[in-house]
Amino acid sequence: MTNQKILIIDDDPDIVEAMRMPLEANSYHVITAGNGEEGLQRAKEEIPDLIILDVMMETDTAGFHVAYELRSEEPDSEYKDCRNIPILMITAISQKKGMNFSPEKDDTFLPVDGFIEKPVQPKDLLEKTAELLAKKE
Amino acid sequence: MPYNTHTPEKSSLEKELIESLSRFINLRWIIVVGICITSIFAGLVLKISLPLTPILFITFCILIFNVVCIYFQKNVKSYEGFANLQISVDWIALVFLVHYTGGTESPVIFYFVFHVIIAAILLSKRDCYLQTGFAALLIITLSSLEYFSFIHHVHIQELFPIPVYDNGLYFLSIIFFIITSLFISAYLVTSVNSRLRKRENEILALKNDIADAYKKLEAIDREKSEFTYKVTHELRSPLSAIQSLLKSIEEGYAGDISPKAMDLITRSEKRTSFLITLVNGLLDLIAGKIGKPKEGDKKSIDINVAVKNTLHLMQEKTKAKNLKIIIKAMPEPSYLKIVPDDLDIILTNLIDNSVKYTEQGGTISINSIITNKEIKLEISDTGIGIIKDDLNKIFNEFYRSKNAKTVEQRGTGLGLSIVKNLIKQYGGDIDVRSEIGKGTTVTVSFPTGKQNLP
Missing domain, CATH: 1.10.287 (Helix Hairpins)
Structure with a gap:
């Protein structure tokens, strides 16, 4: 495993910690941001290989806003270098299968590449992380 | 939850007035026929010397008036005014009939009492007394005109050999008693009627209070x-x-x-x-x-596809228990307009229950029946079943059947109440039949068409 850089944007330090442990144990380099704004800033500065993004932060949908900013199609977008970074979204909204959420089924889907549910299961997290990073390469 | 929108007091009284008015219009037909038969019988059979032509002419006028009333009945602006007009016209017709049947001597004069009763039923207290006053005035005018010979007195020889007008005191006492009986009748009927009205208003007010209280309670509950x-x-x-x-x-x-x-x-x-x-x-x-789903979230979902998706997600569990799954679905898709998450919760809970409470090697069959009225889904299993006493309790929040506890120690006891609440929101129904040791069948039905939208 290379030392790929993962940015976790989540306002819950305990969830961040719970994710950091398995990720670091698998030799990922983890950086964190405690809110949406800081997250955008760090994404721009660090250009990580993957962003793990919580939906509910300052507001119930703050994460959506971050995702839209990062994926903005505007030619002079501040975050144009971040456009191709895969985003894994953490959600507690769709507790079950995410019938509403899955990109294949919904035409108004979010510009993210994968979902993971809270509470975070380390196995699930590692699998999704590896999958998204592999897809990127 | 729907509650009765109570009609305001005024319109309910008006409605009652309209009903009474049409009843009295019908009564007028009977009176017309009655006068014709009575006068013709009196004149031709009993050979009483009645002036049939004017009597029948008056009757004809009443008949025409009734036709006019029926014609205008539906486009009347003030029903009280309409009632007042009808009673006044009736008094005038009656006074003419009294005149042609013997004036103060005429037995027809008793009929004034009936009209007082009608007025008391239809009109306000004030209007009723005014109408009674008008009737008294008509009687006094007629009898005075006849008494002082301003108009001709029709003397019916066969009924009253000696004209009443010959005996001034007797004539006055008749007028006195007729008029007082009119007012006494007006008083009696209006007082009974006003008591009834008062009680009716009290009931209406109470009904409004209850509706208000219900609304408030609902808001608090929410x-x-x-x-x-x-x-x-x-x-x-x-x-x-x-x-x-x-x-x-x-x-x-x-x-x-x-x-x-x-x-x-x-x-x-x-x-x-x-x-x-x-x-x-x-x-x-x-x-x-609290009815979370929003209009925008609803989608048409083929229930058969949804069932297959749910089963697909549960295949690990069904395979581990070696359960046989039988799906009997109609070939054509059956679309249900529902919030996907809601259907997901319903199907997951119900199928998961079947999987959980069916032993190794059992069978779960899912049957969808579509009629033009409803979409029905039957989920049957060969599981442990539910004790009869528990059947009506399993939808209660936090209730877990004793039988269920033997299979799984911990459970929230919320699944079926969640399902029932959701189904109710779509106007649907859920029914459970079970035999202990043999299995359980849960039937869910959703009305099709617009009524299934929450």
């Missing part, structure tokens, strides 16, 4: 549910964090720990997991109760 929803929601984040941390320790990412510590961590993790399930269940339940 507020409470929303509060509970918020509180429960707040519990979810810390619980998620605890569970995620415990899981990380359990899976060894925090380094090695003693077997005893690992056992404790595992136990804590399990209890936290249960709490999360409970919180999610509560959120589903309250969301169902």
